Amino acid sequence: MSNTLAPRPVPGTVDADRVTWWPWLRHALVLSGRSVTKMMRHPEQFFDVTLQPALFLVIFVYVLGGAISGNTHDYLQFVLPGIMIQTVLFSTVSIGVNLSTDIKEGVFDRFRSLPIPRSAPLVGATIAECLRYGITIVVSLAMGVLMGFRTSTSPVSVLLGMLMVLAFAWCLCWVSIWLGMIVREAGSVQGLGFLALFPLTFGSSMFASADTMPGWLQTWVKINPVTHLTDAVRGLLTGGPVAEDATIAALTSAVILAVFAPLAVRAYRRKA
């Protein structure tokens, strides 16, 4: 570096004031802090992730549970992993809407003029999403436990089940981001997302076992990745075979990530 260009020596700023490790990840982490702060300033967005599992548990367990399983407790044991997954998957829709309104904020001009990767705010937002999904998962499980749900496996296995849901949701959130970036009206992402999630969640083994369904529906339910995720998590929480379903669910989420993350980042960089 030539001397004439060296930044002016600045009183009070020494090299010790600068952090240099892994700038890319650090910038994303700093920006995830911004997303988390904003999340905490809008606690109302936690109402739906709290109320939704509570409401669905009441409806499914107390209204339908007796009819489906003969008694409500058995049905609760069956349906809780499903309701947990459903709540988290539906909560992935909002990141697409949020990011596409966020990049219109004035502060993005600030980010663009700073020496950080253009996708740092995006990566930061997805890191903050993990916290939101984590809270959603814990709340759903806690609701279930309050109503009498009991795990019958080891704590490690339960934790693995929860992590699996989180990882799946994180991969799926890239689809939402991509939609948010390519759809003109942010509001329509919500509609599109919900439309896609209904067949994925209700058309799975979440609420009833596939054997009871007509053949054409069974075909769909059996290829639906959410079925495999649900069955794997069910196994991890209440016992039963896990390996095959877990592998299929992991592979599908990896494929979703590999396809949609690059698409989302590209669309984002074009827009942000």
Place this chain on the structure above:
Amino acid sequence: MASTVVVMTNHAIHAEGLTKRFGETLALDGVDLSVPHGTVLGVLGPNGAGKTTAVRILATLLQPDAGSATVAGHDVLREPDAVRRAIGLTGQYAAVDEQLTGRENLVLVGRLLDLTRAAAARRAEELLEQFGLTEAADRRTRTYSGGMRRRLDLAASLVGRPEVIYLDEPTTGLDPSKREDMWDVVRELTLQGTTVLLTTQYLEEADALADAISVFDRGRVIAHGTPDELKAIVGGRTLRVRPADPVDLADVTALLARVVGREPEVLKGHASVPVEDSAALAAVVAGLDARGIDVTELALELPDLDEVFFTLTGRNESHEMENVR
């Protein structure tokens, strides 16, 4: 490469032939700019002249369709990160996060500039104090007034102590006292050796702050020079006097005519006359005093942008009144 070296040592900002088109609009049509280290360039132009577009290109927010630019010795297209490390941008619209507090905004910028948590907090505190925002520091910026938001925005662009700073219409929408404050900040920056590119719609502001002025019109630089050179082209100042009592207007007119040696223009209760230097002001004040005439307005004014443009372009409508954004 040899020529680049020369540019690097002489000029903090150097741009050649910048061209940018938005659909049908040619926002920049071959703009050349040069700003020596530690000086202030005033970019003067009406709405839609291309000022913001030029600033955004020099700040690496936009890419030009043609032309090249170096900032602090780095090419804006090939080394955008090095340019970003050297610049601070205060855009026309405040680039602050409305949902964060003033302090959080500044700390965020510090952290993104790789300052440690402690250093970022210290720098934020310093800047909050310097810009009179200490009291509002922990309030969300959504609740800030326009002036406070602008000051915070400027503070945010100074976190990294940039060697080049862009100020895009920093005083538009500020009341006169706040405008003076902003001018003081700019003067302070130049004292510290910072290079400033400032856009404005007021000749007066460019005159007060800039070492050189480039006048933009429809994406071109139509005039460039020192404030004095420019004023010599567009005409000097106008002395305007408004007596408190309209019956004194005839006396005032006579006084002005005698002191300046030119017939003043009388309009709506005030008399005004072009003057060559500010010595006339003192003579007029003394004359008013001797006659015991009270005045409500006594001003030495530069021509406004409309007049500048009329002189430079011969066109009457300098303001195309375009709605930007």
